[in-house]
Amino acid sequence: MRSAPLLRLLATRVVLAALSLLVVSVVIFWCVEMLPGDTAQRMLGRDATPEALARLRAELGLDRPAAERYGLWLAATLWGDLGQSMVADRPVADWVAGRAANTLTLAGFALAIYIPLALALGLLSAAFRGRPLDQAISVAVLLGMCVPEFVTGLLLVSVFAITLDLFPPLALIDQAQDLGDLLHILFLPALTLAIAMTAYAVRMMRDNLIEVLESPYVRLATLKGLPRRQVLLRHALPNALGPAVNVTALNIAWLIGGIVVVETVFNFPGIGRLLIDAISVKDVPVVQAVALLLTALYILTNLLADIVVIVLNPRLRAGA
Amino acid sequence: MPMKLLPPLSRRGFLQTSAGAVAFGGATLSLPGIARAQSKVLRIASGEADSAAATMDPAKNLADPDSARIALAFERLVVLDPNFTPTPQLCESWETNETGDVWTFRLLRGVKFHDGSEMTAADVVFSYRRLVDPDVGSPAAASLAMLPMDGIEAVDDHTVRFRLTSPVVEFPQLIATRFTYIVKAGQSDDDLRTRGIGTGPYRVERFVPGEEPAVFVRHDGYRRPGLPKVDRVELRSIPDSAARIAALRAGQIDINWDLPRVGIEVLEDDPNVRVIRTRSPFVMTMSMWTDTPPFDDVRVRMAMKLVVDREAMLQLVLGGRGQLGNDNPVAPWVRYAIDAPIRERNIDEARRLLAAAGHGNGLDVELYTSDTVFGFVEMATVYQSMAAEAGINVKINRAPADDYWSNVWLKVPFMCSSWSGRPADDALSVAYLSEADWNETRWKNPEFDAAIFEARRTVDEAARTALYHKAQHLLRDEGGAIISMHPDAMAAVRSNISGWSLHPQQFSKDFSEVEIA
Secondary structure (H helix, E strand, C coil): CCCHHHHHHHHHHHHHHHHHHHHHHHHHHHHHHHCCCCHHHHHHCCCCCHHHHHHHHHHHCCCCCHHHHHHHHHHHHHCCCCCECCCCCCEHHHHHHHHHHHHHHHHHHHHHHHHHHHHHHHHHHHHCCCCHHHHHHHHHHHHHHHCCHHHHHHHHHHHHHHHCCCCCCCCCHHHCCCHHHHHHHHHHHHHHHHHHHHHHHHHHHHHHHHHHHCCHHHHHHHHCCCCHHHHHHHHHHHHHHHHHHHHHHHHHHHHHHHHHHHHHHCCCCCHHHHHHHHHHCCCHHHHHHHHHHHHHHHHHHHHHHHHHHHHHCHHHHHCC | CCCCCCCCCCHHHHHHHHHHHHHHHHHHHCCCCCCCCCCCEEEEEECCCCCCCCCCCHHHCCCHHHHHHHHHHCCECEEECCCCCEEECCEEEEEECCCCCEEEEEECCCCECCCCCECCHHHHHHHHHHHHCCCCCCHHHHHHCCCCHHHEEEEECCEEEEECCCCCCCHHHHCCCCCCECCCCCCCHHHHHHCCCCCCCEEEEECCCCCCCEEEEECCCCCCCCCCCCCEEEEEECCCHHHHHHHHHCCCCCEECCCCCCCCHHHHHCCCEEEEEECCCCEEEEEECCCCCCCCCHHHHHHHHHCCCHHHHHHHHHCCCEEECCCCCCCCCCCCCCCCCCCCCCHHHHHHHHHHCCCCCCEEEEEEEECCCCCHHHHHHHHHHHHHCCCEEEEEEEECCCCHHHHHCCCCCEEEEEECCCCHHHHHHHHHCCCCCCCCCCCCCHHHHHHHHHHHHCCCHHHHHHHHHHHHHHHHHHCCEEEEEEECEEEEEECCEECCCCCCCCCCCCCCCCEEC
16 A cells, blocks of 8 residues: 555644644643733723723633633634634634635745745856855845844835835735735735745755756766756756755744734734734633644644655655 | 623534635735725824724723724713813803802704714713713723712703712813713613714724724714815724834825834924924823832932933933923923922932931832833933932832733832823822822822812812812922923824824824815
8 A cells, every 4th residue: 555654644643733732722821821910901901990800800701710711712612613702702713714814815925935036046056056146145045044034024114115115114905906906015024024934945955956966867967968957957956846845844834933023013914913912912712713723734834744755755655 | 791702603603704714815805995096095093002902982992092993983072172171072061050069061952973863961971871880890980980870860952960979170171081972872882892873073984803994984964064074084003113104104104193202203304294292291200109118208209309300311211302390290281280390400409318318328229110101211221320329229120011000010119100191180189199099109198188179179260279289299299209201292194184183182082174185
């Protein structure tokens, strides 16, 4: 059975994923519980009277012990009911889904910029290895990686939005009237994310390509008199792509964290800002839903990357 | 009581709604919103995060974006002008009896709610009863303690009477708060949270807590002819001040009323933006517990006040964008304020007082501060260096901003605090009456209390003023608040916007006359 290892991997991974989600939900609940002040206090602010606090606590069910509240939440979630936001008084599922759609749009755009950018820069720096172009690309991408996203974001805003007035500084997607508008509005945040992701992929691509380019079969192809472009694109590139897939999976996992920061800088109504808002008022059902969604995404991405690598690699595929 | 942890949502319902949202979420992004070219859209932004707790119920008006929504949709019987003098809004006039415990308000006629119905006394009675109704739980109830529910009555369709349990000579001023907006009678708490009906210049079109922007449209039946001149208002919040400034410069927002007081030179230099500055009685204070050593000695408290070079403090902390404070929560230009010279710095006198109090060899104090309010950390740092010259060693404890107001404020003997601008009586009583809930200086002075209570009963204006003056002198010379400055309120508008001004009370907003050129 050729697919046996794959199925076994899938089965173990699904069980492990479920366990991870459970652990994450406990940890998140506990962390939010540890934050000073409760939801009622955060909602009513500094002017809250004790009576108003007591009333709201009872209304929100905060007068029950933490373990009981967690149990109720878990039971409902297992039945597929993510519950009601304590603070906004609306269904969590709808809310998170709407924001997740926004975030996916942004993330998709960022990936659409990142993949060709990383490929092109990787190819160029391998092809011109050791030459000034390669060094310039290396310095640029390493800088992109080292500078935190919020700095990159503000830098892009100050250059492209304020000085050059080419793109809007805030990603207010409700102001978009058509697809062109949307891309225009999302360009700066997507570019910020892409810049931070590109470095790692470019470095990986470059090193792999150099290795491949020095291998005997490429030398043979070159000696055979094939044009340089064909050697690079047809023979070397496909063999250097494998590790880049893994890097992209890692990058998507990173994207999940980076998006929280970038959404805040650009006032983008996505899942990252929702998480921050929910934490600031300790809206536990919302925090849980977002955290579980992000965790699931993380697990899923890694699983997919593993599967792709297995499928691509005959040794692992046949193995046992 | 509904239990909010387990709402009635079926699994099928969840799957359908979430799948729908995922499927259509992307598509709705690109739907054409409104034909902006033809209609006048005003985009306004608050600097405070609009959390999921957002509301437009005047009885629950806490956050700054809430107060913007409420000011768009509702109006009050009485408002305060920039000098805090009460001015009629939805009433023609008011009158009181000899003692000041019965107040009668004559309402404007022909005022239309957003649904076209006419405002009557019943709506006013409904609105005020909600504020004092314990089941509603409005924070307004605390300051309206002398107003029982059955003391609010409609005399006829256009007359409302308030019977107080104790006289309040300044009742019209007392009811010009962030809560006392008139709502249409019969609305539920849920209605009022997201789709309240009022008489204000704009009616809510779309407001979902946690979603931006909140959208308001022109109220065609607005009582003032020719107004409003804007068709549509979009409110959002931009908590990051750099992002706010960038959005103003790029024209993504038209008005923002919450600017930092330093670092806005780029806005001042931008020809497309107009910066507006209004003096405000907003109070920045460092508060000492007057019942706890070493601050229980009035000589120590005076020395702590004498070390401040107020002019330098104002320059260093606020870049000069503010007014000098005089250790008095009533700013010098507010009605009833005392006319005392600003306290001068006097290190020798401070040293002498400290020595007399037994601290001749120096005094160690710990001052709590935080990023929670702009300028707190700078104020503490500047104070530290000024106090050092008199032998006062200030140790600064920088507490997290997140829970400053719940875990530090009122819990430590010396800390930075701030109070929004208020009329004189409110400013004196909110934190300085012996029994005040937020008595952050633990100031318990029967003479002070008596002066305030007496002033509230005194119909004769000169005598009342004298009593308020007495209270302020006591507080200024013996109290525990080091009030060195009143930061100006700062706002900015795009230069094509006119008809908007910044009120010194941040919650008191008015967008009815805004015009877009």
